[in-house]
Amino acid sequence: CGSESAVSHTAVDLACILAICLENVDAASSLCSSRLAFDRKNGEKERLIQSLVAVGKVKAMQHKPSEANAFCQDAMAMMGDGPVSTETTEEWALLMVDIVGTYRDLGMYAQVEALASKTKTILEAAGSTDCY
Secondary structure (H helix, E strand, O other): OOOHHHHHHHHHHHHHHHHHHOOOHHHHHHHHHHHHHHHHHHOOHHHHHHHHHHHHHHHHHOOOHHHHHHHHHHHHHHHOOOOOOHHHHHHHHHHHHHHHHHHHHOOOHHHHHHHHHHHHHHHHHOOOOOOO
C-alpha cells in the first residue's frame, strides 16, 4: 500500500465496512467514529466525506434518524452539486447511493425519491448514464 499510514487507513476502512455489513452496531460505531475523528484532524476532504457517510449509516443502524440525517447532510454539503470531474463521477455516485440507502433504511422515502432524482439528473448532465 505504500506507507504504514495507508495500510492502517485501509485496515480501518475494511473493518468499518465489515462491521456495517455484519450489522455489528457497536463495532461499526466505534470504528467509524474513530475514523471520522482522524479524518477531521487530517483534513483530507474525500476521506472526510466517506467517514461522514459511514457514520450516517451507523446512526441509521442505531435507529437515530436525526443524527443520521445530520451526518448525511454534512456529507452532501461537502460533496456539492455534483462531481467536479469525470474521474470523480463514479465515486460521487457511489457516495450518493450510500446516502440514499441510509435514507431508505430510515424509511424516509420522500428524501430517497428526491435524492435519487437529483442524482440521476446530475449524472445525466455529466454524461454518465452508465452509473445508475
